[in-house]
Amino acid sequence: MLYHVEILSFGANLDAKIMDAISILNAVQKDFEFALAPERLRSFAYTFVREEYRSTEIWSRLEEYRADAKAPRPYVIAVVDQKLRSDRYRNLFGSHQAARGLAAITLRDWHFYADSHRSFLCYYFIRYALSFVAPSIKAHLETRDCFFDFKGHRRDLEKSLSSGRICEQHTEELNAALNPETKESVKKMISIMKAQHAKSNETLPAESLREATRIGIIAIRPDEFRAVLDHFPTRRRAEGKNQYYEHARIRPRDGDEIGVAITKSPEQGQIAAQATANNMIRELAPRWILLVGIAGGIPDAEYSLGDVVLSSRLHDFSVTAAFEGGTLAHQQQGGPAHIEVEKLLSHLSAMEKDFDKWNLVQSLGMERPIETVPGAPDERYYGDAEWKASVHKSIKANFAGDAAHRLPHYVVAPTIASNTLVKDTALARQWGQSARHASAVEMELGGIYAAARHDGGGTTRVLAIRGLSDIVGYKRSPEWTAFACKTAASLAHSLIAAGLIN
Template sequence: MNNPWHSVTLRVVGLDGQPVPFDFLRIKTSSQHSERGTVLSDLGESTYTEQNAGIYKFQYQLKNPSASVWAAIERGKRQSMQLIRPGLHEYYFRFEERSGEGRQAPLDEPVPREQADGIASYRYDSDTGVPSADIGIITMKIEEFRAVLKRFVSDDRAIDGQNLRYNFRKFADNDGNELTVAIVRSRQGDVNALYTAMELIREVRPRLVVLVGIAGGRPAGEFTLGDVVVASKMINLTVDAANPDGSRGYATSASELHPDVEKVVLNLEGDAGRYGDWNSVTSIRMERPAVSLAKRNFKGPRDWQAKTREALAKYFGKNGQNRLPIVIDGPIASGSTLMKDPKVFQEWLDIARDIIAVDMEIVGVFEACRKGKYLLPTLVVRGISDIIGFSRDDKWTEYACETAAAFTKSLLISGTIPILRSPRSENLS
């Protein structure tokens, strides 16, 4: 493979975890010259900006495959240089005086924490052979995949990675900025989602990963079938145990959002005017399916059936509200099996009472995007295709896929996501 793509993402913070201001963050290569000794060449450069939340990303190609790659953080006349290696790593850094010539690479010696000015964590991916994209979108079911592809149409072709095939599409946001998205389909389940997300991150090097599809919702008056939920938090319930008395126990954990994503998710209502008519019939491209509230369609304990009937009657009963879909935010829980049993879901609610939807993949995507100190912005957009404990028309699967895809496109073109507003670095050397 000739002249493959390389990628470095760095997160630069102080010992307190807050971003550290600097003048320049440079990615350099070093190689040996017969007369000049070790020679350093700049590949990419970024200045400090508050919007980056301490995270900086560079993509480039190396003409010399044997060259070493270094990260140089500069402030004033002082700098820190570190040899970086493929994979996920972190190191303590200290600003020191630069050499006069600036040609000789420093010794790769560790800095003790007590002498450090901060912590740099990085992900270095090399030899992917796949072009980069601003956004990576992961779907599972064929209906999810089809709905997303319909929203991103261009002349770009599918490109094969080592193990996955990516559908590259170009589009412009509302400010006229051109963005590239790579759309990929994964098999269902948390492990498959983890694998797909890790491959996507390694090969495509996106600035944002988006999981788009459907989920089951709890019976509630504030949302219903066909509405869209954007995850404000991921609750991991994939690790469970069968107790002797027949009950189940869970080892739970939760993952918060990247700051650039959190500010968007928590302000969905405030930015509603920037998302346009994503929920119109024209945008969704199909009418809302019917709902039968016949007794045979309700499952589970009596109190759960009553709660579910009351919640659905608000929208689909004789005097129900016939409105367009809405978008809300809330915690989404993830398990290893498809959630259909209200009794099991009640156990989940006993552990985390604020859960509003469940799926099987969000935990895998979050885990892939949050390895060690490395933090990649992650969005999860789910259309509500089921209310747990209720048997609905099969057309709700397709409808919920369409609402999720329609909102995702409107969100990505809105210009509200900070990480997509700054130009990405595409440096060649």
């Protein structure tokens, strides 16, 4: 690493916005290292509060910071959120003393001239880093569509953000100051800055979104994936080492903007799901991973087809022993959800007003299918007499009379996972003896749990949100698959939009 640039928030904690830009620039090159000040030193700048900042005051404060920090800090940038002025100019985006390795930037009014704070800060971090490296570079007072235009006309900033162009004069000056590797790093930083523009179609490197990604969503089937994407129409593609992501930004109710990364497992089963989650954790480090899609249901009068199960505990029966004569024994693994998941699910019924529209037709894009209920189990029911009776009771409770027109709802319950697509009522009964309160049966949650425990260091929260497309012991109509995909996706999006998963 050739150049270390330290950045401080002045007058307020702007660290989250700064880290968004830092992570983007650091992800694509190794010659410039942008970093926040050490946590123990940040209060030095937080407490320097002004209604208007003079550059001369900031230079003095930054020199004091260098002295107090007691370690070499050749390049330091202050970021403020109030008006910035110098002795000569009254309203600046930024100012610098390149020979001293000092610069200042204001986030005030950035939204009038850039489509995100990320592109705005990336631009100024790059610009001042280059000025530190080549202090002789002077800004053009006239507009040349150059990175180093003075920006006396504030709209000139938009040109620099979209073009990233450096004029011939300044290119020659930089060429004299930079080695070939550092020049390549500059190109990469400018390219990733331009890619932050909302109208850019360029695929982003996944690592550049690491600090911006709070939530990851994994779908398994193509129909599950499409149902989730329908709720995040504005998004960007990102490329990781082994998989692509669709990255969306959403502003939850009464909260700051967060990033959501959506990807699809290459196939069904625990191994593929674990690999997908491993990749996501290593590249994006989301705090939460949501497994969103469909599952089979254990028959119960409280829920049925199209309803959504939020998993509070995992019963994993993937480890099986086979004995002579065809007898199988299953070792139960798994465990409770992360404590933060338990906290959310335990109190969720008291928060329903925050996401009460998730099950409306307008949110789902599809009406709940109709099931006819015979007086007794017919050819659609399978299993022994006791199981058929249990399934019939469940279907009747959820589709007969007024229930035929009810909205889908959610239940919080344990989930059974294995590498087996369960249609066998005898197997479901056997597992149910050990997992008495389980409501859903699926094939991937165990893999996600394992990834979160090992690659996530135990800090990654995992929540399965599964729409019930089947009831074990019942031959349902095909349209329930699409409906269950939509109910799971709608509930997941609504919980995020309400700010409950954060």
